[in-house]
Amino acid sequence: KTMTQATAEVAKAAHGVQHATLVLTQHINAPLPQVFAAWASATERARWGSPSDTAAIVYDAANFAVDGRDSYRCGGKNDLRFRCEVHYLDIVNNQRIVYAERVNEGDTPLSATLNTVELRTEGAQTRVQVTIQITALAGPGIVSGTEHGTRAALANLARTLVPTHQ
16 A cells, blocks of 8 residues: 555544543432442442443443453343443542443444543532543444433433432
8 A cells, every 4th residue: 555545544534533522410319429339339330321221231340449440241132232341540439430431343443432420419419420521433423322321321320219318
């Protein structure tokens, strides 16, 4: 290949890349420690993290700790085609979770994200703010799909947590 052909191929591949920052907020009628615990537990995340009744999340490995890693599959209940890898970068108990996530479909990378989950008490509720800095590698639908899935998961989290007394 000539340098021009190689440059054209790189430019064509890069053209499909889209960057976005999503900031999503959910108020939850449960105490902050209970909300944090729901994020910390892979079992709980699998329960509330699926965006619909027809979707599923299956954890193959989970290590919720700074420098820990999770590996999970997700998609339709009978079609867990997406493979996700999480690397926890910062965790402050009952305050903040920062992690990087890579999503693939088979050998095809779909997205890479930096995610920040911030938790704080507001009256009797817990305010959850999720900031996702996403690099979508497979077209613009990845960003909208990430936003839709995260909004649905946060709504599920709010529905599934029953307030406990501290």
